[in-house]
Amino acid sequence: MAKKMKLSDITNMFAGMDVEALEGVTIEGDIELDLGGLGGGSDPMLAAALGQESAVLAQHFARIAGMFGYPVGIGGPAAAAPAAALAAPKFKDLIPAKFDVANMADWATPIQEVRIGNTSADGGSRGKAVHVGGEKALPFYFDAEMPNRNQVTIDVFDMRIGLAKAVKQNYDEVMDSPGEWAKKNVEQFNADMITIHLISTDPLIKDTPAKEAAKVVEEVLQAVDVPIAIGGSGNPQKDPEVLAKAAEVAEGERCLLASASLNLDYAAIAEAALKYDHDVLSWTQLDMNSQKELNRKLMKQCNVPRERIIMDPTTAALGYGLDYAYTNMERIRLAALMGDDELTFPMSSGTTNAWGARESWMVGSPLKEDSDWGPREYRGPIWEIVTGLSLALAGNDLFMMMHPTSVAFLKKATQTLFGSIEEEPVDISNWIAAEV
Amino acid sequence: MKINSPLQAYKYLPQTNCGECGEPTCMAFASKLIDRSGKTADCPPLVKEKKFAKKLAELEGLLAPEIREVIIGVGEKAAKIGGDDVLYRHKLTFFNKTKMFFDVADNMDEAAIVERVKQVADFRKFYVGNYLLLDGVAIRAVSGDPAKFAAAVKKVGETTDLPLILCSFDPAVLKAGLEVAKDKNPLLYAANKDNWKEVGELALEYKVPVVVSALNDLDALKTLAKTFADAGIQDIVLDPGTVPVGKGLKNTFTNFLKIRRAGIDGDTEIAYPILALPFTAWMAGIEDPVNASYWETVMASMFTIRYGDIMILHSMEPYAVLPEMHLVDTIYTDPRTPVAVDGAMYQVGSPTADSPVFFTTNFALTYYTVESDIASNGIDCWLLAVDTDGIGVEAAVAGGQLTADKVKDAFDKSTFDLKKDVNHNTVIIPGLSARLQGDLEDSLGASIKVGPMDSGRIPGWMEKNWPPK
Ligand code: B12
Ligand code: SF4
Numbered sequence: 001m002a003k004k005m006k007l008s009d010i011t012n013m014f015a016g017m018d019v020e021a022l023e024g025v026t027i028e029g030d031i032e033l034d035l036g037g038l039g040g041g042s043d044p045m046l047a048a049a050l051g052q053e054s055a056v057l058a059q060h061f062a063r064i065a066g067m068f069g070y071p072v073g074i075g076g077p078a079a080a081a082p083a084a085a086l087a088a089p090k091f092k093d094l095i096p097a098k099f100d101v102a103n104m105a106d107w108a109t110p111i112q113e114v115r116i117g118n119t120s121a122d123g124g125s126r127g128k129a130v131h132v133g134g135e136k137a138l139p140f141y142f143d144a145e146m147p148n149r150n151q152v153t154i155d156v157f158d159m160r161i162g163l164a165k166a167v168k169q170n171y172d173e174v175m176d177s178p179g180e181w182a183k184k185n186v187e188q189f190n191a192d193m194i195t196i197h198l199i200s201t202d203p204l205i206k207d208t209p210a211k212e213a214a215k216v217v218e219e220v221l222q223a224v225d226v227p228i229a230i231g232g233s234g235n236p237q238k239d240p241e242v243l244a245k246a247a248e249v250a251e252g253e254r255c256l257l258a259s260a261s262l263n264l265d266y267a268a269i270a271e272a273a274l275k276y277d278h279d280v281l282s283w284t285q286l287d288m289n290s291q292k293e294l295n296r297k298l299m300k301q302c303n304v305p306r307e308r309i310i311m312d313p314t315t316a317a318l319g320y321g322l323d324y325a326y327t328n329m330e331r332i333r334l335a336a337l338m339g340d341d342e343l344t345f346p347m348s349s350g351t352t353n354a355w356g357a358r359e360s361w362m363v364g365s366p367l368k369e370d371s372d373w374g375p376r377e378y379r380g381p382i383w384e385i386v387t388g389l390s391l392a393l394a395g396n397d398l399f400m401m402m403h404p405t406s407v408a409f410l411k412k413a414t415q416t417l418f419g420s421i422e423e424e425p426v427d428i429s430n431w432i433a434a435e436v
Numbered sequence: 437m438k439i440n441s442p443l444q445a446y447k448y449l450p451q452t453n454c455g456e457c458g459e460p461t462c463m464a465f466a467s468k469l470i471d472r473s474g475k476t477a478d479c480p481p482l483v484k485e486k487k488f489a490k491k492l493a494e495l496e497g498l499l500a501p502e503i504r505e506v507i508i509g510v511g512e513k514a515a516k517i518g519g520d521d522v523l524y525r526h527k528l529t530f531f532n533k534t535k536m537f538f539d540v541a542d543n544m545d546e547a548a549i550v551e552r553v554k555q556v557a558d559f560r561k562f563y564v565g566n567y568l569l570l571d572g573v574a575i576r577a578v579s580g581d582p583a584k585f586a587a588a589v590k591k592v593g594e595t596t597d598l599p600l601i602l603c604s605f606d607p608a609v610l611k612a613g614l615e616v617a618k619d620k621n622p623l624l625y626a627a628n629k630d631n632w633k634e635v636g637e638l639a640l641e642y643k644v645p646v647v648v649s650a651l652n653d654l655d656a657l658k659t660l661a662k663t664f665a666d667a668g669i670q671d672i673v674l675d676p677g678t679v680p681v682g683k684g685l686k687n688t689f690t691n692f693l694k695i696r697r698a699g700i701d702g703d704t705e706i707a708y709p710i711l712a713l714p715f716t717a718w719m720a721g722i723e724d725p726v727n728a729s730y731w732e733t734v735m736a737s738m739f740t741i742r743y744g745d746i747m748i749l750h751s752m753e754p755y756a757v758l759p760e761m762h763l764v765d766t767i768y769t770d771p772r773t774p775v776a777v778d779g780a781m782y783q784v785g786s787p788t789a790d791s792p793v794f795f796t797t798n799f800a801l802t803y804y805t806v807e808s809d810i811a812s813n814g815i816d817c818w819l820l821a822v823d824t825d826g827i828g829v830e831a832a833v834a835g836g837q838l839t840a841d842k843v844k845d846a847f848d849k850s851t852f853d854l855k856k857d858v859n860h861n862t863v864i865i866p867g868l869s870a871r872l873q874g875d876l877e878d879s880l881g882a883s884i885k886v887g888p889m890d891s892g893r894i895p896g897w898m899e900k901n902w903p904p905k
Contacts, residue, residue, distance in 0.1 A: 090640055090667040091633045097662045097705055099654035101698040142690045319563070319762045320801070323769045326741075327526045334524065358892055359758055366892035367812040369567075371559045374754030382730055386737050386759040390766070393741045405730075413734045416685050423682030428716045429651060432603045432625075433578045436539075436718040436750055 103143040107337040111135045111344050112306050113147070116193065116279055117227025118254040123277075126253060127225035130192055132310065132397040133346030138333060139395055140417035150392055150414040152399045152407050153193035153229055154185035155352060158208070158216045159200040164361040166380040167402050178216050179223035186224045189404040190411070195229040195258070196220045201242045202233035210238075210245035217246045221253060229256035229281070229400070236264035247272035256348075259283035259312060262294050270302035280304055281348060283312040286324050288332055292342040299342075306345070310398065315349040317357040318387045326394050333395030347391075348398040351410075354387040355380060355402065381405040389413050437521050438498045442467035448495035450481045450488060469499060471772070472521075472531070502700050504708050505532065506645050506671045508572065508623045508746075509599025515571050517673070517745040518709035523700050529770040534739075535571040535746045536760060537601055539715060541578045542588035549591050555752055557596040561761065562812075564775075565804045568761040570598075574625070574748045575613070577604035582612035589613040593620060601625050601647075601748065607634035614642045623647060623746075625711075626675055627664070629656060636664055645671035647711055652677050652687055654694065654706075662705045673746065674706070678713035680720040680735065689738060696743040712736070712744035729756045736760045740767055775800040779823025781850035782807070785816035789859045792902055793852075794887070794894075795820040795843060796866060799828040806891040813895040818858070822846040829866045840875030847880065854882045862904050866891070 113134035118124025130151050136144035160175045170189075174181040178196060185191040198213040200206040217230055230246045232239030243257050257273050258281040260266035273280045282298055284290040291313050298304040313332055316325040329347060336343040354360055360383035365373045373379065384406035388399050392414045401407050415421050439445060445466040452462070457479045459465040468474030476496055482488045505519035519531040538556045540549055553573055560567040573592050577585045585604065592600060593616065600622040602613040610624055626649035627635035639646035648664060650656035654676065661672050676691040692710055699707035717732035729751040736747055740763050749760070779798045784807060796806045798821040810817055823846065824837035832838035847854065854861050861882045865872065867889035876884045883904065888897045 091636050091663065094632070094659050095663045095666055097655065097658040099658045099694070099698070099706065101694045101701070101703070140686070140689060141693060318759060318766065322763075323766045323771070326766065327524075327771060330524060331526055358890060359762075362890075362892060365561075366809045366895070367562050369808075369812055370561050372754060373758065378726060378753070378755035379758065382733055382755055382759050385730065385734065386763055389734060389737050390741060390763065393738065409730055409734060413738070416682065417689055417738070419683065419686050421682055423684075423720070425682070425684060426680055426716070426720050428677060428679055428713070428719060430605075431713060431716050431719060432576045432605065433580070434576075434715075434719050435578075436715075 104137065104141075104337075107137050107143060109337055109339045109341070109344060111333075111336055111346060112309070114279060114307055114310055114346050116229070116254060116256050116310075118252055118277065122254070124253045125221070125225065126227050128227075129254070130227050135333075135337075135395075137337065138330075139393060146418055148397070149418045149420065150397055150399065150411075151192040152190075152401055152411060153195045154189055154191035154407060155195050155197060155400060155402050156181045156185065156220065157197045157199055158213060159206065161199065163402070164355045164380055166361075166377045167355060170404055179219045182220045182224045182228075186226055189407055191226065191407070193227050193229060193256075193398075194220060194224055195231055195400050197231040197233075198242055198246065199231075199233045201238055202235045203238060204235075205233065210242045213242055214245045214249040217255075218249050221250060227254065227256070229258050231258040236261070240265040240268035243269050244272040247276040247278050250278070251276040254278055256281055256310060260294065260298060262290060266294065266297065267302050270298055270304050273304065273308060274302075279308045279310060281310050281312050282345070284314065286314045286316070286321070286328050288313070288328060288335070288343070291332065292340075295342045295345065309345045310348050311343075311345045312348045312350065315351055315353045315387065315391060317354045317360075318383055318390070319359060320353075320357050322387060322390060326390050329391055329394035329396055346397040347395055349388065349391045349396045349400065351384055351388040351391070351399045351406075352402045354384040354406075357383055359383055381409070385409045385413070392417075437470075437472075437501060440470065442470050445469045445495065445499070448482075448491045448498075449479065450485075452481065454481060456480045469495075471528070501531070502702070502707055503696070503745075504670070504672070506673060506709050508535075508601070508621060508645055509597075510619070510621050511597060513571075513598050514621070515599045515746070520696075521700070523697065525767060526771055529772060530768050532745070533768040534744055534764045536736075536757075536764065537572040537574040537599075537746065537748050538570065538752060539574045539576050539603075539748055539750050540588065540592060541576050542581075542585045543578045544588070546591055549588060550595050552752070553592050553595040553598075557598055559752070559757060561758060562808050563762070563765065563804075564800050568765055570757065570761070572599040572601065574601035574603055577602075577606065577609045577613075580604075580606065580609065582606075582609045585609045586612040586616045589622075590616045593617055599623070603748075605631055607631055607638060610635060610638055614638060614644065618642050618644075621645070623673060625649070627660060629660070632660055632663070636667060636669065639664070639669050639671075640667065645673060647673045647675050649675035649677070652679070652684075652691065654691060657695075658706050661708060665705065672708045673711050674708050675711045675713070678716050678735070678739070680714075680716040680731070685735070689742065692739060692743045709745035710743055712739035712747045714739065715748045715750045718750050726755075729753055732756060733760055737763050740764050776823075776826030777803045777821055779821050779846055779849070781847075781852045782819045782821060783817075784810050784819050785814065787816045787818050789857065790903065791816045791818060791858065792860075792864055792898070793818040793820070793854065793858055793862065794864045795822055795846070796891070797822050797824040797827060797829050797832050797838060799824065799826050799832075802828040806894075809891040809894055815895065815898060818852065820846055820850060820852070830868045833869050833871070838869060838872070840872050840879045843872070843876060844879040854880060860904055 111133045115129050115131050117126035117129040119126050131148045134147035156178050174184050182194045200208040201213045232242045256279045260269045260280050261283045282294050284294055313328050316322050332343050360380040381403045384403055388410045446463050449462040457465045482492050501519045501521050503518045503520045506517050508515045515535045516532045522528045556570050559570050575589055602622050603625040604610050624646040626647040628649045648660035664672055679685050679688050714732045714735035717735055722728040732751050733756045776798045803821050822843055824832040827837050863882050864885045864887045867887055870886045873884045
């Protein structure tokens, strides 16, 4: 088919001369001008204009045509065409531009750095300490170097509990021994920390006495030398007593006590943290103002020093409230960077909540109208990864996780953005033709 | 948007309070313009009367989003991208979800192309009253042969009316594709430093949106965008390159942040939607396909959150697609809109006096989850949404919005009579509200059965427990 070239610029040039039909001008392969659009009668104005300029125009025209790959016959066009015209080219040269963007001026307040775990230098027995916080910008942003990478603590429970199948198969043989379980998390699944959940202390579960539960904490401290977090059962009446006892047996190890919240005796937990040298996890439910209130109470009323506070503003799973959780964290972190010193603390996420989403554990969709959900053993881990990664981008520092694959991917993703992962460079320039 | 208060927008309105826009006053309409729930076109006098023409044009300039809106495709399924005004969703909301396009290679055989395209077009997941869907098809010119590419584009176009991206760096190949798809307004991928003149001409000639591509070079990217804009091309999409792993991925992430910050800060020369290519995960040499797919989802997540407006992806595995589409939905949900349904008695299917009675809460996520679980399994029933201020079952039980009294009130308000409207005087309650059972028996004077914890299990539960003995 004939190649055509639009000459709307000529149309513009002649706009004032009532020769609108010029947009019908087409160029055939050998740059003959087809001026059919002008109709039969010759327009004297146009004729005059074209006559005067035709030589110059023809030259320009040949150049442009050549540029676009049309064959150009020397001397041909001007002679062959009744009159020659040309388009001002749309593109001549690149118009150079420099890209520039400013750093955020109002991110002036750094996040508090918090250490979890005491090594022998600090009078503890941990092989290494974990540091979280210290950011001066949103995570992975170019405005300021991120001082500490994200950390992952893997759950251990003090009794056998119901878990999604995909999770359970990794832990089945160690679920009756918290020490072995903790070891497996560190040695095989690369946990930076261990969280021991004393859920059997719940009066509605086994009502294990605080003193007995504390022995499990000792067991875990002996089994592994990473820092640990200690969680209660979530029972607001019993947790303060359980955590206080656990804090006592773990004296000097700088554990993270999980959690102080507004609906229990947070002062008792704060007191235990100060007395036995631990950190406090300040947990509120998806509400920035409650988070400020609790942090304020911990600091002002209970005298917990800033370098011992980490916050858990609550994690909701992808599809089950992650929109709240994500934005709550992002707002908290932005407010902190802009100077709200009731919020300048590192954050922790109960990323395992992702396993509550039905997409991560149900065999298939209960809805016949849905497309097939595919095998669930692959859905669960990625649900935990995406939930965690989203919050990492919102500002979360410490992740409480369960599935080993999720841990591995979250670490790789966050450490890639942190900048510590070296890989062979991949040439993507011809991705279009990639064989996949 | 260059203005941010209703008062500023008000200055450009007719100020007659005629009410034709459906708002009582021009000032009320002005605030809708500012929160972007209304458009200038909704004010008839402003649009129709010649004397306002200048003000209308000025106002539209002021209201235009910082990031240009670009439309790909035609008709109902056209994909609109860009259009954002803020860097963080809580500051307003993000507009125009990140669009997920899946690749097709032009060297696949016809049957395979048709099958894959159908898979993309048909994939759906119900969520909060709607289906989450995929958005388009990106056709890659692997063959390098214009005829072959055109044939693939034709086949895809015959199979679906989803929008298309035509991918080649060879203008002749792109032109062949455009000839076949010229009435479909496809996105051209891509103009780069070598082919920009030819591809730019194609974009002008066929009046289609076009991607400018410069790998990890924001000066070059801006140069291309500026050159195209100067030539009258407005529908530009930016590709700063997406490197799948290592430092390259970190650079890519940084580029996305920088481009969007500059655009929102008012650098109009780079204020265009951004294209991300999680697809490149498949070029990183990750051997296990599940791991490669997971990594693609990881990349898609990063760029859904940080400023990718359109993505080209490869894995169609449900374990990849489901979390990706949910995350897009999560980030683009309007945080300003309430997420509750009206507290009322609803009929699912065509219930009779024999049909079961359930209650749930009026949190939209909860209500639609339960409603669809029941409806999809063909169960006719009465479903009461108890007004818990839009809180789900578990949180409402914990927070005191779901109590026996509340449920009783809800029945009373709905005028549904358990003694007359059904013949079994039985209510099935959510498993997570089991602790209300005793109180409910007292307050409703009915038999209370505790259903499963998750409404997805209602069908199985019904088989064993319904009708009541
Ligand atoms: C999002 C969330 C919130 C949001 C709620 C947003 C909203 N609009 O609902 C906010 C931030 C407001 C919130 C606050 C609180 N929350 Co909250 N929250 C969650 C979270 C993360 C997700 C809940 C959710 O939306 N689930 C999804 C919906 C669809 O589930 P659902 O409504 O229960 O419906 C399912 C089932 O109940 C069932 N179902 C529903 N209807 C019916 C009907 C029938 C007939 C049947 C058979 C089944 C059925 O099927 C549905 C689908 O699976 C959970 C933790 C988690 N599970 O991940 C905590 C959680 C529910 N919250 C909890 C708590 C304690 C609270 C607070 C009391 C905290 C506090 N001390 O302030 C407050 C209460 C606030 C209030 N009520 O006013 C606890 C509850 C513990 C308990 N069991 O007692 C949880 C489990 C967290 C925890 N582990 O501690 N929360
Ligand atoms: S239609 Fe226009 S002029 Fe009339 S009230 Fe609305 S904004 Fe004002």
